[in-house]
Amino acid sequence: MSNEAEFLDHIEKNRGIIYKVINLYANDLEDKKDLYQEVVFQAWKSHANFRADSKFSTWLYRVSLNVSMTHLSKSKKMTTVKENTNPADHEERFELSERAEILYCAIRNLNELDRGIIMLHLDGYNNTEISEISGISKVNTGVKLHRIKQQLTSILNH
Numbered sequence: 001m002s003n004e005a006e007f008l009d010h011i012e013k014n015r016g017i018i019y020k021v022i023n024l025y026a027n028d029l030e031d032k033k034d035l036y037q038e039v040v041f042q043a044w045k046s047h048a049n050f051r052a053d054s055k056f057s058t059w060l061y062r063v064s065l066n067v068s069m070t071h072l073s074k075s076k077k078m079t080t081v082k083e084n085t086n087p088a089d090h091e092e093r094f095e096l097s098e099r100a101e102i103l104y105c106a107i108r109n110l111n112e113l114d115r116g117i118i119m120l121h122l123d124g125y126n127n128t129e130i131s132e133i134s135g136i137s138k139v140n141t142g143v144k145l146h147r148i149k150q151q152l153t154s155i156l157n158h
Contacts, residue, residue: 007047010056011040017057018064020123024108024115025068039067054132058125062133065116072112106155110148117141118148 011018018039026032043063050059107115113134120130127145131138 003047007044010060011043014057014060017060020119021061021064021068021116023104024119025072025112035068035071038071039064042067054129058129058133061116061120061125065133069112069116102156103152106152109155110151114144114148114151117144118152121145 018036022032022035022039026035043060046063050056107118110118113136117130117134120133125133127138127141130145131141134141136144
């Protein structure tokens with residue numbers, strides 16, 4: 001299998017990761033499409049540097065988060081989102097329960113880094129893996145997760 005075909009196969013198998021990340025960092029369909037393309041493009045550019053020290057999915061999370069946070073800061077968008085924003089309005093729709101939609105809206109009110117950290121936690125990554133992906137220390141990851149959970153509890157109880 002060629003390098004390009006292998007890359008495309010990995011992207012196809014892990015595209016849900018990209019959708020999860022962009023749904024937390026982009027507000028409308030056009031931004032989501034642009035951001036998806038940018039994530040895939042940046043992943044392709046840096047694919048040669050992927051050393052397979054970690055799983056492809058872990059590496060793709062990191063690329064997706066970095067590209068999304070950079071995109072958000074470049075476009076100088078607000079990090080808070082209106083209540084009626086639907087996190088699943090991308091062509092590739094995720095079937096979300098009402099509770100999941102409420103949680104997505106709450107998560108979108110967090111700052112950029114915290115969104116990524118809680119998403120990774122909810123996807124079952126441990127603190128060490130979250131630390132490696134986000135670039136913060138393991139201890140700081142634990143502290144941040146605790147504070148994020150408190151913040152989400154506060155948001156959801158209002």
